[in-house]
Amino acid sequence: MLFVAGLLGGAINSLAGGGSFIMFPALLFAGVPPVMANASNTFACLPGYVSGTIGYWRHIAPHRNKLIAYCxxxxxxGYLGAETLMRVSDAQFAAIIPWLMLFAVVTYIFGQRINRWVASRSSGSRNAARAGAFGLALLLLMICFYGGFFNAGLGIILLAYLALAGFDDIHAMNGLKLLISVVVSVVAVVRFAATGSIAWMEGSIALAGAVLGGFLAAYFAHLIPARVLRGCIIVYGVGLTGYFFWTTYA
Known part of the structure; x- marks a missing residue:
């Protein structure tokens, strides 16, 4: 089950994003405790972020002047988010999973509209400067905190941030999104590993499936309509969120 979940999750991350909606619940259903399942999901997603960053490097390179600050x-x-997760009990985290899933699914559904809305009100670096470098840095810090605490939906939120920061090249935005995700996930995984909070066997099985799924999806991407896939992910995500609300509060 975990390998298939990783296979599907890796393929979905490669094609449309949202693979955590499959891998995180699969880890829960496999009996991994909630906090450990969340940490293991971050571990399983990391190789996909790394390979994507390498693939987009030529689009990232022109923005070298921003990389140190972003990293x-x-x-x-990422560390603060991971540290906060380590201080939350399984019962406490289980209680907020439905709300985290709801936030991630809503962000996924309306992410493209949010990006277009933000981009339409951002006129390049002038608006970014007007918003204030400190304000943008603080916003990115909050987003990375979320990513260290709960990985699902991070990429879409980062795209909206980059649009607000004045970027308009989607390839550069995707590359920077993946690079920041790598940094957040690496420090989170190190923190999780230091306290024994990663289910290495279950996480590695999902990771292996995700690597293979991402490769196959990239190879056969032309055969899969992105709109249909996105619609299926939304239906699944909404149903899964409803399930978590029902099991948690019913």
């Missing part, structure tokens, strides 16, 4: 903020935010 430092990602390290700090």
């Amino acid at each position: 430092v903020i990602g390290l700090i935010g």
